[in-house]
Amino acid sequence: MELFANQVLAGIATGAIYACMALAVVMIYQAIDHLNFAQGEMAMFSTFVSWQLMQWGVPYWGAFVLTVAFSFAAGIVIERLLFKPLAKAPILTNVAGFIALYAIINSVAGLIWDFTIKQYPTPFGSSPFLGSQLISTHQAGMIGITLLMLLLLFFFFRFTRVGLAMRAAASLPESARLVGINTSWMIALGWGMASAIGSIAGMMIAPVVFLEPNMMLGVLIYGFAAAVLGGLSSPFGAVMGGFLVGIFENLVGTYIPGVGNELKLPIALALIIVVLVVKPAGLFGRAIVKRV
């Protein structure tokens, strides 16, 4: 039983990485109805920006705030320059745009900061959390930050007018324009927010996976998986999906004989497929009731 509890705890600790990324994925999905393949690279680039700021002597939280602000602005700029012109293009055109953006950001980061692995600091320290060897204070801090972001997003979308306008613009653009919402700017705002959340995810993840241009490759796949598992329409689902993927992954590795580190990832992904076959909207996604 103790083994089980420990594995769940360790799973939650890894899951926090996925949850963080999944939150950013869901955010952009809400705004533009697509998955942004370049999301992970945008987060990686932001993390490098914060690293660079710290190299120049800016203290951690100063760099954190500046990076979030930079990422928000950069997200809006990317949308205005690249994706606003593609707004009416077919989905595949957008996908090509995402992939191009992915490759460009990856190479530019490599060009500026090269591909060697860099240490990235954590503001929470890395001693055992509450005496447990399975979860460090950094991982506990990361879980805390993820839950805090989730809470803020919930309040933003549920109780603010801008949040309501963003939801309206995402669900029915034409009706949204007919109540006077500038839907184009709502999309840009969504990009900005997703980029800002991604930058926080990047800065939380970097101490665990180390900083390098390809740091987000695996994380983004798991972030997607977590978002899909939890339900792409639900930020809460995305975070829960992240934790669940982490827990699955650990339990499968522990309890199913013959499953080493190599196999536990595909098995966790297979479990996700099973869940989606049974519940296509994801575990926490809201199936929309429609009268016909």
Place this chain on the structure above:
Amino acid sequence: MTAMLNVKDLRAYYGQVQALHGLSFSLNEGSLTTLLGANGAGKTTTLRAICNMVRSTGAIEFEGKPIGTRSTENVVRLGIAHVPQGRGTFTNMTVEENLQLGAISRSDTKAIGSDIERMYEHFPVLKQRYTQQAGTLSGGEQQMLAVARALMLRPRLMLLDEPSFGLAPLIVRDLFRILGKINREEKVTILVVEQNAQLALELADQAYVIETGRIVMSGNAKDIANNEDVRKSYLGY
């Protein structure tokens, strides 16, 4: 009396296809006007052209200002509410959120709460369902919600696109009674596009008849209702 809305030589296009061929009409402030016509005559296109939702040329003036080049959301922000065909309900949001959205472009946020209460007085059925997902409402209830959402803008002009479509006759009567009341009591100028000519002519004070993208008849609603051609073509007696 000066016209609130003045439309001159309006031509609208869907791709290469021209849907309106130089349409001109005007609405007096405080009037309730109906635009009649058969399927495909251009009624919906006319409303969509006013809100710049379809490519068009010609002059559209609202309260003396040209609005032809404004984006849809900026036309709406002038106080022109548009209840589209199919109602445009935000089905995955609650009834109350739909009403909030109607007022989203207003800056006098303090008055929104009392306006929602006023909508519940006009449409008591919405009050019973205010936490419900709007998509679960019946067709009639969704139409009421669409009208209420449009009124939340505190519009000067309200455009309605076939509000009777798909509704039971009793519900249509109820809806039209409320529209008349809104027009009188809240001083909202209304332009309603209808296929239900009989009901629309009873309600309206002015009427235009449109055929293949042109106005073919205009005048007092009573005179139009008594016109022999209109009776034969649209009223069926």
